[in-house]
Amino acid sequence: MRFDIITIFPEIFQGALGSGILRRAALAGLVEIRVVNLRDFAADKHRSVDDRPYGGGEGMVFTPGPLFAAVEYCRGPVKTPESRVVLMTPQGRTWSQQFAESFSKLPHVVLICGRYEGIDQRVIDSLVEEEISIGDYVLTGGEIPALAVLDSVIRLLPGALGNSDSAVNESFSSGALDFPQYTRPAEFRGMAVPEVLLSGDHARIREWRRQQAEARTGSRRPDLAAGTRAGEA
Secondary structure: EEEEEEEEEEHHHHHHHHHHHHHHHHOOOOOOOEEEEEHHOOOOOOOOOOOOOOOOOOOOOHHHHHHHHHHHHHOOOOOOOOOEEEEEEEEEEEEOOHHHHHHOOOEEEEEEEOOOOOOOOHHHHHOOOOEEEEOOOOOOOHHHHHHHHHHHHHHHOOOOOOHHEEEEOOOOOOOOOOOOOOOOOEEOOOOOOOOOHHOOHHHHHHHHHHHHHHHHHHOHHHHHHHHHHHHHH
């Protein structure tokens, strides 16, 4: 799998891509990640990539020329089924675990990190195939959302995690939040691990975990609980 990230702040990605699972996945050849500086595709000596919006208003807007050139550099001059061009924007569909699972099956994703007041609509109309938001709030740019997409997708690639079951038995994979987790010691400052987890009875443990996950989802994310019940009906 390959990711191309188009940004005017490539330095934001250095620490994250050089650490943890993202670094190990790249070293293992599971994923290729290229960070592309949008300013490299500017046509003037000042490397300008933005301008004032037509019609007036606050802020600046990414101009189409550099973005068209950058996307075509990453994807090629013609749209192909192998590549998905994605814009990180508050106006997009909300990212989810199911979204991440579908992206993990794609061979190539181009992530455009928006900034300022947005990007020229002609880029969206002509190049962008998916607009993604990571929540109902506004950040200064699309770099942090792009890292969230990278992390959530790459950890799903076969071989990225030490235990292949880790990506299956966790929050949202089953439509519910995860159950509580405990480790040694069995008692700490008067707080004991639930007896069932020490019993060795795997059937009881599975049932306890299921009940805990349902209770946690119902109290913390009733929207997810309602969706699960609707799916079971």
